[in-house]
Amino acid sequence: MCLSIPGKITEVYADGSLIMGKVDFGGVLKEVCLDYVPEAQTGQYVLIHVGFAISVLDEDEAMARMDLVREIENYEEELNSDEIR
Amino acid sequence: MKYVDEYRDPAQVKSLLEEIAKVVSRPWTLMEICGGQTHAFLHHGLDDMLPDEIELVHGPGCPVCVTPLEQIDRALAIAARPEVIFTSYGDMLRVPGSTVDLFNVRAKGGDVRVVYSPLESLKIAQANPDKQVVFFAIGFETTAPANAMAVLQAQKQNIKNFSVVVSHVCVPPAMEAILSSKHNRVQAYLAAGHVCAVMGYHEYPPIAEKYKVPIVVTGFEPVDLLRGVLAAIKQLEAGKAEVENAYERAVTLEGNLPAQKVINTVLQPVDRKWRGIGMIPKSGWGLRPEFESFDAEMRFSVGEIVTQESPLCIAGEILQGIQKPPQCSAFGKECTPSTPLGAPMVSAEGACSAYYRYHREAVFHE
Numbered sequence: 048m049c050l051s052i053p054g055k056i057t058e059v060y061a062d063g064s065l066i067m068g069k070v071d072f073g074g075v076l077k078e079v080c081l082d083y084v085p086e087a088q089t090g091q092y093v094l095i096h097v098g099f100a101i102s103v104l105d106e107d108e109a110m111a112r113m114d115l116v117r118e119i120e121n122y123e124e125e126l127n128s129d130e131i132r
Numbered sequence: 133m134k135y136v137d138e139y140r141d142p143a144q145v146k147s148l149l150e151e152i153a154k155v156v157s158r159p160w161t162l163m164e165i166c167g168g169q170t171h172a173f174l175h176h177g178l179d180d181m182l183p184d185e186i187e188l189v190h191g192p193g194c195p196v197c198v199t200p201l202e203q204i205d206r207a208l209a210i211a212a213r214p215e216v217i218f219t220s221y222g223d224m225l226r227v228p229g230s231t232v233d234l235f236n237v238r239a240k241g242g243d244v245r246v247v248y249s250p251l252e253s254l255k256i257a258q259a260n261p262d263k264q265v266v267f268f269a270i271g272f273e274t275t276a277p278a279n280a281m282a283v284l285q286a287q288k289q290n291i292k293n294f295s296v297v298v299s300h301v302c303v304p305p306a307m308e309a310i311l312s313s314k315h316n317r318v319q320a321y322l323a324a325g326h327v328c329a330v331m332g333y334h335e336y337p338p339i340a341e342k343y344k345v346p347i348v349v350t351g352f353e354p355v356d357l358l359r360g361v362l363a364a365i366k367q368l369e370a371g372k373a374e375v376e377n378a379y380e381r382a383v384t385l386e387g388n389l390p391a392q393k394v395i396n397t398v399l400q401p402v403d404r405k406w407r408g409i410g411m412i413p414k415s416g417w418g419l420r421p422e423f424e425s426f427d428a429e430m431r432f433s434v435g436e437i438v439t440q441e442s443p444l445c446i447a448g449e450i451l452q453g454i455q456k457p458p459q460c461s462a463f464g465k466e467c468t469p470s471t472p473l474g475a476p477m478v479s480a481e482g483a484c485s486a487y488y489r490y491h492r493e494a495v496f497h498e
């Protein structure tokens with residue numbers, strides 16, 4: 048039940064007071080509730096859990112952060128090896 | 133698919149495994165809290181690929197497993213009523229009550245339906261005004277926003293034939309309960325990434341500090357899982373006990389605020405009994421008094437419920453990471469996915485079912 052899956056928003060619309068949307072899970076389209084991610088827009092990826100988007104996936108930032116961490120670590124390693132030398 | 137494939141990239145997995153091997157210098161025991169992560173570790177064989185020094189023990193993060201037997205029996209009694217359409221997430225259907233499960237109820241003529249989202253349950257209620265539609269609202273913080281929203285919508289739209297059996301549990305109190313047990317073996321936690329997507333991780337620093345354990349927010353794909361392990365091991369090796377986020381793409385410190393708002397509107401903290409573990413104070417959510425009219429257990433009186441657990445099942449110890457499934461004498465013998473004695477053998481997040489699916493040969497050749 049805790050399995051959430053990422054999908055891409057293809058459409059946003061209102062259903063009564065709820066923000067709903069169509070989300071593409073690798074070819075399968077499903078209706079999901081977007082009320083908890085009011086900022087989400089068509090084309091963005093969201094994490095879906097029991098029919099509700101719970102988070103907008105911030106992929107680029109995550110990737111950039113991973114790269115940055117790696118750079119910092121490499122830099123630290125270099126510094127450390129300099130000290131030893 | 134995008135955002136999945138790159139997190140299963142074998143080259144990245146390999147380099148993370150190498151780095152973990154480089155960093156680890158002595159034995160450490162980590163607990164992944166979420167049963168979805170247990171299945172992911174075993175499914176991808178990552179538990180076998182990790183250095184021998186690292187032992188994973190499996191946590192209580194299986195909502196189906198920790199839902200108390202009394203609650204299941206009460207739900208079964210409600211589901212069997214002729215005026216009721218009982219709706220539930222699919223993995224609840226096979227969970228054994230004292231004598232039957234929801235499948236048996238259905239076979240005997242009960243109207244039991246699987247829904248993917250609680251909003252579907254509301255639709256069923258609207259389409260069947262002459263029936264009582266009941267939804268089994270169980271789960272951790274991940275399903276709470278959806279379940280709470282269904283109740284809120286029922287109130288807003290004045291849907292009177294809808295009600296819920298609520299059995300919500302929360303992760304942080306269980307983390308504390310495990311760490312304060314005298315049998316505890318956990319030295320670091322991989323925190324459940326999707327729980328944190330909803331709740332953030334601001335609740336964790338006091339736990340990390342009090343019990344001196346690193347807590348690393350961890351995702352579900354192989355690369356995510358190994359990044360979590362690596363971060364935890366680095367902290368352990370350095371003698372640190374901090375809260376760290378290794379699942380940045382889905383999780384922020386404060387979590388999903390609109391979701392938390394709806395949870396707090398509809399639900400309030402309550403003491404909860406965890407199946408196999410026992411009562412943990414303030415470890416769950418129940419309906420607020422304003423929403424009591426949607427409480428199925430009040431709407432349908434189900435009488436005295438006498439429960440009967442299998443005497444062989446050691447699920448409680450398994451859910452606390454004290455024992456592992458192969459140590460249960462019934463594992464794979466009296467207890468299999470088609471003849472489950474306990475919930476961890478049924479659920480797609482239960483540790484016993486994970487071992488049965490992915491480690492059976494290893495276990496049975498021992």
Ligand code: SF4
Nearest residue numbers: 445446460467474484
């Ligand atoms: S193998 Fe079956 S009987 Fe043993 S602990 Fe797991 S669910 Fe219970």
